[in-house]
Amino acid sequence: MNQKGLILFCSLFLLSGCWDQSLLSETKLISAGGIDYENDGKVISTVAVPQAIAAESGEENVANQIFSTSGFTARQSRLKLDREVSERLDASKNLVLVFGEKTAKKDIYLLLDVFYRDPKSSLNAKLAITKGKASDVISTKFEETTSSIGVGEYLRDIIRSAEESATVPEENIQSICPLLFDPGQDFALPYLVPRKDVVDVEGIALFSGHKMAGTITGPDAVIYVLLTGEKSTISMATTKKILKGQKENILNYASIKIKKNKRDFKVNVSSDGKISAHIDLKTKVVVTEYPSDKLGDEKVLKKLEKNLSRVMTKDATKIIKQLQEMNSDPFGVGRKVMAFHYPTWKKIKWSEEYPKINFTASVDVEIIGHGIIE
Amino acid sequence: MTFFKKPKKLIKENDQNKVSDTSCELESNVYEPPQTIEDLLKKVREPFSSTEDLRTHWVELASDKRKIALLFIDSIVDKQIIQQQILNPLFEMSKEIDTISFEKVISLDLKKQTDFTKSQELLLLSNTLIFTDDPSCYYSVVTPEKVDRDFTEPENEKVIRGSHEGFIENISSNVALIRKRLKSPKLLVKYFKLGKETHTVVAMIYVENLANPSHVKEVEKRLTSIEADAVMTPGNVEESIEDKPFSPFPQMLSTERPDRVAANLMEGRIALVYDSSPTVNVVPVDFFVFYQSPDDYNTRWILGSFFRFIRLFSFFIAISLPSFYIAIVSFHFEVIPSALVLLMKSSLENIPYPPLFEAMLMELTIELIREASVRLHTKIGSTIAIVGGLVIGDSIVKAGLVSNLMIIVVAVTAIAAYIVPSNEMSGAIRLLRFPLMLAAATLGFLGIVFCFMILFFHLCRLYSFGTPYFAPIAPFHFSDLKDTFFRMPFWKMNTRPKNIRPIKESQDNQTRKWDTDE
Numbered sequence: 050m051n052q053k054g055l056i057l058f059c060s061l062f063l064l065s066g067c068w069d070q071s072l073l074s075e076t077k078l079i080s081a082g083g084i085d086y087e088n089d090g091k092v093i094s095t096v097a098v099p100q101a102i103a104a105e106s107g108e109e110n111v112a113n114q115i116f117s118t119s120g121f122t123a124r125q126s127r128l129k130l131d132r133e134v135s136e137r138l139d140a141s142k143n144l145v146l147v148f149g150e151k152t153a154k155k156d157i158y159l160l161l162d163v164f165y166r167d168p169k170s171s172l173n174a175k176l177a178i179t180k181g182k183a184s185d186v187i188s189t190k191f192e193e194t195t196s197s198i199g200v201g202e203y204l205r206d207i208i209r210s211a212e213e214s215a216t217v218p219e220e221n222i223q224s225i226c227p228l229l230f231d232p233g234q235d236f237a238l239p240y241l242v243p244r245k246d247v248v249d250v251e252g253i254a255l256f257s258g259h260k261m262a263g264t265i266t267g268p269d270a271v272i273y274v275l276l277t278g279e280k281s282t283i284s285m286a287t288t289k290k291i292l293k294g295q296k297e298n299i300l301n302y303a304s305i306k307i308k309k310n311k312r313d314f315k316v317n318v319s320s321d322g323k324i325s326a327h328i329d330l331k332t333k334v335v336v337t338e339y340p341s342d343k344l345g346d347e348k349v350l351k352k353l354e355k356n357l358s359r360v361m362t363k364d365a366t367k368i369i370k371q372l373q374e375m376n377s378d379p380f381g382v383g384r385k386v387m388a389f390h391y392p393t394w395k396k397i398k399w400s401e402e403y404p405k406i407n408f409t410a411s412v413d414v415e416i417i418g419h420g421i422i423e
Numbered sequence: 424m425t426f427f428k429k430p431k432k433l434i435k436e437n438d439q440n441k442v443s444d445t446s447c448e449l450e451s452n453v454y455e456p457p458q459t460i461e462d463l464l465k466k467v468r469e470p471f472s473s474t475e476d477l478r479t480h481w482v483e484l485a486s487d488k489r490k491i492a493l494l495f496i497d498s499i500v501d502k503q504i505i506q507q508q509i510l511n512p513l514f515e516m517s518k519e520i521d522t523i524s525f526e527k528v529i530s531l532d533l534k535k536q537t538d539f540t541k542s543q544e545l546l547l548l549s550n551t552l553i554f555t556d557d558p559s560c561y562y563s564v565v566t567p568e569k570v571d572r573d574f575t576e577p578e579n580e581k582v583i584r585g586s587h588e589g590f591i592e593n594i595s596s597n598v599a600l601i602r603k604r605l606k607s608p609k610l611l612v613k614y615f616k617l618g619k620e621t622h623t624v625v626a627m628i629y630v631e632n633l634a635n636p637s638h639v640k641e642v643e644k645r646l647t648s649i650e651a652d653a654v655m656t657p658g659n660v661e662e663s664i665e666d667k668p669f670s671p672f673p674q675m676l677s678t679e680r681p682d683r684v685a686a687n688l689m690e691g692r693i694a695l696v697y698d699s700s701p702t703v704n705v706v707p708v709d710f711f712v713f714y715q716s717p718d719d720y721n722t723r724w725i726l727g728s729f730f731r732f733i734r735l736f737s738f739f740i741a742i743s744l745p746s747f748y749i750a751i752v753s754f755h756f757e758v759i760p761s762a763l764v765l766l767m768k769s770s771l772e773n774i775p776y777p778p779l780f781e782a783m784l785m786e787l788t789i790e791l792i793r794e795a796s797v798r799l800h801t802k803i804g805s806t807i808a809i810v811g812g813l814v815i816g817d818s819i820v821k822a823g824l825v826s827n828l829m830i831i832v833v834a835v836t837a838i839a840a841y842i843v844p845s846n847e848m849s850g851a852i853r854l855l856r857f858p859l860m861l862a863a864a865t866l867g868f869l870g871i872v873f874c875f876m877i878l879f880f881h882l883c884r885l886y887s888f889g890t891p892y893f894a895p896i897a898p899f900h901f902s903d904l905k906d907t908f909f910r911m912p913f914w915k916m917n918t919r920p921k922n923i924r925p926i927k928e929s930q931d932n933q934t935r936k937w938d939t940d941e
Contacts, residue, residue, distance in 0.1 A: 069867070072778070073756040074771040076829055078764060101769035111765065141757035142764050288865070 075155050076139045077114075082174075083183030084123060084160050085149040091119040092160065094126035095184040096138070099199030104391040111199045115188040123163045142167045144201040145157025145208065146176050146222065149184040153254065154263035158229050164222050172223035175208045178254040179241040180259060192246040213251035215274040215285035215307070218253065218379075229259060232399060233383030237273070240264050255377040258400070263376035265368060272364045276410065277380060278312035285310075288336065289364075291356040292355055294385060295341070304338035308417060316385035318393045326382045328365070330398065334417040344419040357414040365410035373404045380403070382408065460492055460554055463561075465493060467542045467552070477546070484515060495551040495566065504566040505551055508532075532565040547622055571596055575677035578703065579846055584721040594624055594698040595682075600627055601694065609633075614644050618654035620745035624698040625660065628684075633691040635924045638707060641888050642693050645897035657702045660695065666886050671854055673713070673847035674887045676705040682717050691925025707888035707923055709895075711907040714738075716737045716844040719910045727910035734842050735908055741852045742878075745786060746863035746871050748832045749778045756866030770826045779864035782824050785833040788815060788859070790853070791838075894922030 083095040095117040116133055120126030131138045139331040146164070148157060164170045180187045187200060211217045217239040227238040234378065240254040252266030254271060263274055271287040279285070292301045336344060338352070342351045372379065385396045398408040433844060434657035449878045464479060480493040493509065521868055536545070542683050543554060549567035572595075576582075577589035590597045597635060609631040617623045625646065629639055645664035654660060657677065665674040679683060679701045684694045687705045695704040705712070714734045719727040751758060752771060796804045816834075819825045836856070843849040855878065862870030885892035895903035900921045905911035914935045919925045 070753050071756070073752040073759075073764075073768055074774060076756070076768075078768065080761075099765055101765050115862065126490075139756075142759075142761050144761055202761075205761075 055122060060417055062392065063174075067135075071137065071139065074137050076144045077134050077136045079138060079140045080113075080143065080199045081145045081147065081187055081204055082143055082189040083147040083149070083179075084152060085183050085248055086152045086155065087119055087202065091121060092114045092123050092126050093117060093119045093184060094123065094130060095187045096140075097187050097200045098134070098138070099201065105328065111365045113190075113200050114152065117184055124162045139169075140167075141171050143171045144205040146174050147179050147186050147204070148177070149183040150180055150254075150261065153178045153256075157256070158259045161222065161229070165226060170222075173221045175205055175221055175237045175239070176225065177208060179240050179248075180245065180251070181243065183360050186241060186243050186248060189243060191248060194363075195377060204241075207241075207248060207250055213283040214271075215279060215282045216252070216270045217250060217338070218274055218277055218279070220410060231381075231384065231387075233378070233394075234381035235355070235377045235379050235386045237265075237377070237379050237382065240266070255372065255375050257375055257377045257405065262377045263371070265371060269364060272361060272412075273368050273379075274303060275307065275310055275330055275332065276312070276365055276368065278310070278314065280310055281307060288338070289357060289360045291353070291360050292341075296338075302338070302340075303357065304333040305414075305416075306336050306337050307332050307359065309333040312382065314385070316382055316389065318386065318390040322393060322396070323407070324382075324386060324390075324393070324402065326380075326385075326409070328369075328380065328410040330361075330365070330410070330412045331415070332361075332412065333415050333417045335359070335415055336420060339419070344416075350416055350419070354414050354416050357416075358412055361412035365412055369408050369410055373406075375406060376400055376404055378403055425466075445703070450930045459521040460490065460556060460558070463539075463554055463558055464494065466494060466539065470543050471546075473528045482510070484513070489556055492554040494546065494550075494552055494554065495548055499547075499549045499568055500551055500566040501568040505594050507931060508566070509551065509553065509564060510734060517598055527761075534563050536561050536563050537844070544616075544622060569593075574600065580678060580680050580683075580716075580844065582680075582716065582721070584716050585717045586680070588681055589679045590681060590696075590701040590703055592699045592701055594626055594696055597696045597703065598626055598628065600681040601688070602686055604632065604681060605688060607925075610688070610817075613643070617646065617649050617660065618651055619651045619930055621653045621654055626696040628688065628691060628696060629693040630688050630691070633689065633919070633927055634690060634693055635926060638693060638888055638890070638923070642695070642706060644837070646695075649871075655699050657695075657697050660697065661704060665911075666888065670881065670885055671850060671851045672710070672882070672885060672892070673845070674706075674885070674892065675706065676708045676845065677702050677847055678705065679703070680717060681713075686717070686720075687712070691923050691927075707890040708892075709887065709890065709892050709920070710882060711735075711895075713843060713845040713848040715790075715906065718909075720913070724910055724912040728908075731910050732755055732908060734844070737839035737842040740851075741836055741842075742856050743859060743875075744836045744839070745782045745856055746859040746874075749782055749860055750863040750867045750891055752778050753864060767828060770828050770833075773823050775823070777864070780859060781829050782833070782860055785819075785825055785829055786836075786857070788819075789833055812859050890922045890924070898922070 077098045079096045080099050081097040085093045085095075087093055095115065097112045098116065099111045099130040100114055101111055114165070116130050118126050118129040118133060120129050127138070127140075131196065131272055148160070152160070164172070186204070191200070191203060208217065214218045220236060220238055225236045225238075225362070226390075228234050235256045235258065237253040237255045239250050240252045242249045252264050252270045254264050255262050268287050268289075274285070275284075286304065287307075288302055290301050290302040291303050295301050309332065311331040313331070314326075315329075316324065316326045318324050341349075341354070344353070382401045383394075468477060468479075474496075476496050478495060478497045480495075481563040482491045482493065483489070484491065493505065495505070500543040525729060536542070536552075539561075542561070545563045549565060550563040551566045553562040553564065554559070571591055571593045574591055576587040580589075583612065588600060588648040590600060590784070597845075602610060607630060611629055611631045613627045615625045615627065616624055627639075627642060627646065642664070644661070649660070649663045651659070651663070654663070660676050661673075661677070662668060666814075667674065675695075676683075676687070681703075684703050684705060687708075688694055692705050692707065695706065697703070714731065716730075716734075719730055722730070752767065756764065771778075788811070792807060796807045799807060814831055820827055820830060840849050840853050844853065859871060859874045862874045864870075866873065878892075882893040883891075891898055894900060895907060902918055902923070903920050904919070905916055914933075916930070918929050919927070921928065
């Protein structure tokens, strides 16, 4: 028995070999990936591989190597890439996955499938849609990327900072997976626009099913994030035009920072089968900029609250209208209908019904602070 | 003075050389003592053949010219004691008394012996034997030579606060050190003689109303069953009586600190004190005993708990950090945070061999440095530290043989391994990480998990003198956790560890009675 055990024990080490070993030193780590369709339907994969150029003092420079190939599927193009690159390519530390706008307007899942199937793929990589081609974003040398960090880190960081200021919702490969297969809810991804030296997070790209349907840009994106029910992020702030015709144009504006956001989301189905939805936001804000001042006065404060509520309600209604036009349902109205009014859900075809429902929103702003000056 | 035949001078002669001794013996034939004494002496001397430090000293009483023979091994007796406790009284006595009644006059340690087979052993235990003309009996006086060193603090078990006394190489002093701390009439000392040739004295010490009788019996049984010619060191005894000789874990606590022993005795454990060794063993023990240090109980309990926690944490670091590192860089680098991954990769990039080899190389280097510095004089030791630490550490990285990170990992591991306040446990841990590294290099995290499983199986199955070794984790005793991962305040420790089944389980520990009595 003992002898047998010994033989088994030894064979564990002698016979197993290195079948699944993947040495860190013999791998090329992908930090950012971009996927586009070519005109003939082929898939172009572009990856950025940061190479640290070791320096004596511990400071390291990152050189980005860009590789690009095309294949019939996402996986095939990756396999081709592997053959091009000296060491083994590994996507487990991938930070960002970018799709070109044209590509995203086709079925996005067909390209994402490969990421869900691989147990080692990095599911917390950020997803983004870019204006133009993804390969351009990955391979362009932006100002910041050349200094110290790789393009993957750069893109991840701009998306993350956009998330913190609530201009884009927080999503990654993992988090959109259930939404991709949910008929009652859609999702939105950050929308990038490459400029000469930088990449802008311009707003959000809305999806309808597996396909991109449109964008919401600028300050409206903050209202969108508020409508999703996001409680609060580090710097969830926006500037609104609340007045008209002041002496100086700047006096027309007020900037606020949202401290607390409470969403009340109701979906009703009337007896005759009419679906209506209503989002009621109760936000507590701090005024960070109000050149007109005199906020110490209760009346002025109340008036500002009222104006802010009015403007933001108007914006919210506008956004909802846009969403209905795009037939994108990122708030999950359909999910609510499915959950609480299933007989109705069974009767209707949601993609046809959603643009027609009565969907309203109201924002109630309460100022809880106005900075350290009276 | 005239009654005695130059006693002072004789002593002097004894000191001078051995030739005079033999001449003294030859001389004895001239005195023609009764034949019986001669025969007796011859018989007693016989097993020692012709060793020259076994000496006979003749005393002739002035009163009746009777002869008395003193027999002793002069290398292990204190001649001052012989002079003061035997020769001087004899001289005083012989003025008046005809029949010598030794029992009344001479030293406290005097014992009348009738068993002549014991004489040999008594001689070896620093006794002086006194033979009179009565051939049926003889007398023995313990006259040990005291060449003890001071009770200095043991080098390998230093504490910041607490007693700085340590055991020494003398068994009676060691027992005294324990007695000094436990002035209880219930503290029992039992002596055993081990080794047919060496006659090493071992004292078994326990508190009678605490230590479980079955443990006492078991220890006694195992000790008496040792039938070796030589039992020289505590290590010999340890290996003879421990439960699982093939286990990497020490099953007896070895310590040189009397306060540690006393505290363990009060928990109902048994201490084994060895002659000529400053090491005292404590049985039965569990895993966590090795992580207790007297310092814990002298610092505030919150701090003590913190230290304890750090120590147990170091167990995991010391065992698994190198293997964890190997597993990560060769199997699971996706667990590295992305901010760190590039850094690690660039440090590893140009290392010419696999991580396992790299780790083994560094671990063995550390062990080399350790082994070299243990044996060396302190002054040369620091040279080794500089050469080993700085030169090897720095230049091995510059030469590109080992990555920066590996140096950090190995250094942290080495420090963690030495945090354990027991040298044996630290050794066990250092040894155990090698199979773990091998498993990690073969199977990644899975291999580490396998190894830890086997390790914990083993720990759960291990017994020390019939008590579970991994208690209070397995079997689980919630109340006993108070002195394992944490060190609860003194006034909370009201029960003794359950796994050693002390007779009296609860302690009378109402130390904060003033606080509750209002």
